[in-house]
Amino acid sequence: MEAKKAMNKDLILREKLALQRTILANQSTFLAxxxxxxxxxxxxxxxxxxxxxxxxxxxxxxxxxxxxxxxxLGTLNYFKHKKSISENKKHIGDYQLEYYEL
Known part of the structure; x- marks a missing residue:
């Protein structure tokens, strides 16, 4: 049971870090x-x-x-990807619910 909790916690952390990298990449692209x-x-x-x-x-x-x-074009691209990123953020919620219920 403890191994599953640790695995889920690592999964949440990895997902959050990947999401932050994606947000930063989107901001960097807008600045370019x-x-x-x-x-x-x-x-x-x-x-x-x-x-x-x-x-x-x-x-x-x-x-x-x-x-x-x-x-x-850069502004439209930024907001399009920002919306897409925020929609994909919902998928992390499933892992959070699973982790916090345990």
Whole structure:
């Protein structure tokens, strides 16, 4: 009986740690999207000052739009995965109930 209790406790801990790693990976991915979006924004802001390009205004607008699209996609991706993670969190509850009943 004690071995089963210890096994269930280890299982709960492993599940919680895996869930935390997944949450942190999702946050890290969002920050990568944000960083990439900011790179495009900075490129758009500094293009006119660095290069003397004909139609630089159009390139700036394209970089701003790209930055905005990357930011929106990253935000949607973050919340989609956050919802999925919270739905999968319910599966750990079965192990918790089994552990606490013993």
């Amino acid at each position: 999207f944000l960083r990439t979006s900011m790179y495009f924004l900075i490129a758009g802001l500094s293009l006119r000052n660095l290069l003397k390009v004909e139609n630089s205004f159009l390139i700036e607008i394209a970089l701003f739009i790209t930055s905005f699209v990357i930011f929106i």
